[in-house]
Amino acid sequence: MFSVLTSAARVLYGDAANESTIGRAFVLSSLFFFLIGTYWQLRALKDSVFITIIGIEHMPAAKGMSVVVVSVLTVPYNKLVDLVPRHRLLGVLSLIYAALFVVTALCLASPSYGLYAPLAPSPRRLLG
Numbered sequence: 688m689f690s691v692l693t694s695a696a697r698v699l700y701g702d703a704a705n706e707s708t709i710g711r712a713f714v715l716s717s718l719f720f721f722l723i724g725t726y727w728q729l730r731a732l733k734d735s736v737f738i739t740i741i742g743i744e745h746m747p748a749a750k751g752m753s754v755v756v757v758s759v760l761t762v763p764y765n766k767l768v769d770l771v772p773r774h775r776l777l778g779v780l781s782l783i784y785a786a787l788f789v790v791t792a793l794c795l796a797s798p799s800y801g802l803y804a805p806l807a808p809s810p811r812r813l814l815g
Contacts, residue, residue: 742808
């Protein structure tokens with residue numbers, strides 16, 4: 688299978704495609720694929736989870752806070768892109784994203800304070 692990828696890359700990119708660059712491109716493209724795929728699935732769930740845990744009346748405030756948080760986090764991210772090689776940054780951010788995903792999934796599955804907890808929607812809940 689790897690030889691097929693190597694020969695296809697050589698046809699497309701010529702001599703610049705050696706085995707180490709093909710391997711690195713495969714790893715990075717796989718990371719990017721899983722990162723975007725996971726985000727795409729989570730994006731469809733976020734509003735329903737938010738309404739179940741916090742309540743629909745707090746949605747406008749959360750959307751406004753989201754814009755502020757993303758705006759504030761853009762500055763350190765741009766600084767990080769300047770300091771760290773992009774392939775390493777993608778790997779580290781993918782690991783952080785995966786860890787946050789697992790922790791969030793475990794918290795949402797909890798019977799005492801997760802999605803199916805017998806608590807009313809409130810921003811005071813642990814996940815709120």
